[in-house]
């Protein structure tokens with residue numbers, strides 16, 4: 001999930017008057033029979049308390065597609081559409097000279113980093129992304145691989161590692177399908193953050209830009225005024241989402257009620273349009289609250305330098321036909337978080 005800033009320009013009016021994004025289905029390649037591990041249980045890992053005990057559990061035997069590696073051109077267009085917002089959030093916090101962009105996608109942010117004068121390398125798991133990143137012709141090194149493989153793939157330590165809209169995909173799709181054990185959920189996240197830390201020099205920085213869970217995520221929220229298309233999308237979303245916590249939503253007529261977390265995830269997914277649900281409904285976008293991520297990375301050896309939650313106006317505009325409330329007041333979830341960490345010295 002990503003994009004905004006120019007997202008409004010990519011919206012079209014539906015007959016109902018609702019703005020919907022002009023995205024098309026993404027090709028999701030299901031795993032070739034790879035067994036999916038259940039997401040870890042809450043009480044197996046104390047860090048779950050940081051996510052307010054909201055880990056997802058799949059029913060035993062449930063399978064998830066492996067990470068998508070066949071990405072269509074418009075997927076890249078969409079990732080690039082919020083470059084202004086990404087660059088505004090990320091660039092001021094970079095420290096050089098060596099920067100690595102992990103899960104770099106089409107490379108818009110990567111190019112902006114390189115253009116700002118940093119010696120910039122990129123990593124992505126998708127071959128299509130590697131083609132685009134290489135074609136930029138301005139990067140120091142481009143590697144294909146999985147985020148937890150950073151120390152194996154790059155010799156030199158970095159001054160800053162950027163993970164923009166990556167960690168929720170690591171959580172949702174897991175670590176490399178070619179390396180046993182395949183980890184998912186918070187296990188995959190912990191391994192990835194730990195490996196990134198290994199590849200940072202001195203007080204090197206880890207910059208995370210990703211979804212942010214609403215404060216007080218278990219409190220109820222309500223969405224009123226759903227259209228027929230929204231109701232259809234809701235049922236499709238419920239069928240596809242592998243995350244029980246995100247399916248904790250109840251529809252009565254045209255009114256939807258659930259936790260603030262589940263409502264926020266559904267609303268943000270809805271803005272992408274039902275056509276994208278084969279991919280987007282598989283993903284859990286919000287892994288921690290603003291403070292929760294800080295604490296989580298703190299436990300993994302990082303000190304927080306800066307954090308912020310932002311609500312991108314394009315999402316607000318796209319959902320303006322709906323009335324969203326929590327605690328009987330108008331409410332709208334933050335759409336992105338930024339966390340800037342420095343590696344804590346172990347000595």
Ligand SMILES: C[S@@+](CC[C@H](N)C(=O)[O-])C[C@H]1O[C@@H](n2cnc3c(N)ncnc32)[C@H](O)[C@@H]1O
Pocket residue numbers: 001002067068069079080086102103104105106109123124125126129145146147148163164165166169170173174175176
């Ligand atoms: C939503 S895009 C974000 C792209 C870019 N960072 C941005 O902010 O626009 C996520 C990218 O991460 C890549 N990706 C997903 N899981 C990955 C993993 N475990 N290791 C490396 N890349 C991964 C995908 O191929 C995709 O290009």
